[in-house]
Amino acid sequence: MGEGVARFWREIPQRYNFIGDRCGSCERIFFPPKESCPFCRRKSMGKMKEIKLSGKGEIVTYTIIHVGPEDFEEQVPYPIAIVKLEEGPQITAQIVDCNIDEVKIGMKVESTFRKIRQDGSTGAIYYGYKFKKRC
Amino acid sequence: MAIMEKVGIVSYGANIPRWRIKVEDxxxxxGKDGKVISKGLGINEKSxxxxxxxxxxxxxxxxRAALKRCNINPQDIGAIYIGSESHPYAVKPTGTIVGEAIGATPDLMVADYEFACKAGTAAIQSCTALVKAEMIKYGLAVGADTSQAAPGDALEYSASAGxxxxxxxxxxxxxxxxxxISFTSDTPDFWRRAQRKYPSHGGRFTGAPAYFKHITxxxxxxxRNAGTKPEEYDYAIFHQPNGKFPVSVAKELGFTYDQIKQGLLVPYIGNTYSGASLIGLASVLDVAKPGDRIFLTSYGSGAGSDAFDITVTEKINDLFRENAPSVFQMVEDKEYIDYGMYTKVSELLFWE
Amino acid sequence: MRDVAVIGVGMTKFGELWDKSFRQLIAEAGAKAILDSGIEGKEINAMYVGSMSSGRFVGQEHVGALVADVSGFSNLHISSTRIEGACASGGLAMRQGYLSIASGMNDIVVVGGMEKMNDVLGASATETLATAADQEWEAFFGATFPGLYAMIATKHMHDYGTTKKQLAQVAVKNHANGALNPYAQYQREITLEQAMNATSVAYPLGLLDCSPVTDGAASVVLCAAEKAKDYSDKPVKIIGSGQASDSLALHARRDICTLDSTVHASKMAYKQANLTPKDVDVAEVHDCFTIGEICAIEDLGFVKKGEGGKAIDNKITTLDGSLPVNTSGGLKAKGHPVGATGVAQMVEVTLQLRGDAKKRQVKEAKIGLAHNVGGSGASCTIHILEAM
Known part of the structure; x- marks a missing residue:
């Protein structure tokens, strides 16, 4: 509550469009983008290039949240998963538009644009990615 | 009234939330007879x-569904107009969120439209004019709503999302x-005052002097301007606040049920307001063949109608229609919720 | 580098301590440790205190100075530093204290750890704990702290066939140990049925797979080993100390089921102690969730990766097993006042090695290990102790 909006705003490219980056030295892809590649370090400095990821991936592991944070309380029980994106990076996100029994390790998923949370009923609304079963 | 043969729809996409509630529930x-109401309204369930x-x-x-179906660069979109009566913010545009999310920012015009259920077709008209005037290469017009109805109000059976x-x-x-072409008059059949959560309406006044007069x-x-007759159209779409009005108005104008069937979604998803006639158009485009002629007339309370005469071209065969789910696929992909869940998701259960 | 010994330990009772404030808790734990050590206040060269989130829990930052103040040392102007590393704050403070003596800079150091978690409502405590996770890329999207460990559990069950029953058995064992510890929050046993049927928090973890919200503080007094016998009859030497880090977010790890920070910190500590995992007689490991203990005994090298569940079945880690783990009741039953935990583990291992653990005393315990984790594994400290 009462958080400044800039913290969210500066991450819009990631949360809306999966903008990560690629190391110009070893070609590894990172999401969220890294300032330098942890494998190449100084060799990667100034060579990190923006790249838009597909938002498609596979569930690596998951949980069903039964006791949620205040902003998510109304949605319980809801699945949260670690998704391995096609390009390699793994991310944590909510799985929606399916029965919770359907969520399984290995399930193919794709991103969907959703409301993630809001700063109370008068504050800003924060949008971003969630995942659903891939058609 | 200018002829605009070269300007038209380059791609399209729709979105319908997965949850449904049955009118009977x-x-x-x-304490009403659900079967009677469902039949009377011509609505089985709503999204x-x-x-x-x-x-x-x-x-x-x-x-995004529209972009998946074609190969255009989002940076070539020069204008985005979002028509809705349920923009998430009263002040702060929905269009900027959409522009950013599809990668169309920053060199573009954006504005949110509101004209009850016809703001989406108004957006199409603006984009069409801008393209025709060569001010933009592509324009994105959206009609979408998550309409709200007061508990117990007649609109509760129909107000839906898509x-x-x-x-x-x-x-x-x-x-x-x-x-x-449009037809506009000051007719207060339905409204929502500033800072009110639910709309009010004129009951049966929403019929003859409002919906029917403007659409017809x-x-x-x-x-008359196009020099066409109803029978020349393969498909017709009319605004669909319930299942009865569009069928009646079609009949009155001389269209058959077969012509409106593909674009009549209200029995399955309810009234998606700004989305209603446009989801109907998307559904028609899901199945249309080159040469098909489409007639569309929207209606927005307050009041006005926008009518369109559309011809499907050969290019529809090049569109990757299969890259996004069809309207009827989305209609089928559903999960029922009960009234308890409905009140929860409508934020009726939270008091602080 | 000089050897360092523990010459005094003390802790408050852990639990919902409604009548005790943050200040009272740490003052009590510190006083007990100092009295146990026999040192005088003026002999203290420095203090290191671990607190995860005093700012959010009690609205107070700058608690390094506060602890020296409430301990009665404001007029002595002792150097006092607060250390933060989420749930590993206590372990990190331990290591700072250890390093400052080992380096030769200090001779006597008091280490403390504390958290007063019940001065905020439950939801707020949960939210504060979630700040140990990656706020921008985990918590923002609705992941809870139990949810992160639950995802480790789901993967562990998938990859190694670990069962919900094995998870539950960890809780049953730790409650049985807690029943013997007068300082534990839960001094009662639970049944396997209770553990398995508890209300779900984050599948596959139920309420009894989770450590509770706890108030409490713990303290140890460290001394250069060569002077330890001047103060204590039964000093305990720190023969290995390790610390490692990993990605803040669970999803960025090499392997979801392995806490590499534990692997690396323990290797560091074993190497320094010139020991192998087999040499450990008793261990306090970070069981903030039952899956945490299963991963810990694997990552510490007590059993092979994937066999942690089986080890529970085989009762290796019970009080009378070949390697008793969490004799104090662990975070699960003793309680988990986050900043205090790493220090309280040192208290338990010290008591075991001194032979002062009473009803839960492990016979002939010579080598003990304390394993403290921050977040879902982004920080880890290991300390290996030996009776002198």
């Missing part, structure tokens, strides 16, 4: 947005907009 809460869906998310998903997006341009036009006048004017 709503009726039973209020309900989940906790994380609103007009912005529906617009983004519909716009939307459709159309990319308007001159290249690779899959459906040319031959003519468009606009439709007749359009056919």
């Amino acid at each position: 709503i009726a039973s809460i209020w 309900v947005p989940s906790f994380d869906q609103d007009t912005a998310t529906i617009s983004v998903e519909a716009a 939307g459709a997006a159309f990319i308007i341009g001159k290249d690779n036009v899959i459906a040319s907009i031959n003519h468009t 006048s606009c439709a007749i004017n359009l056919m």
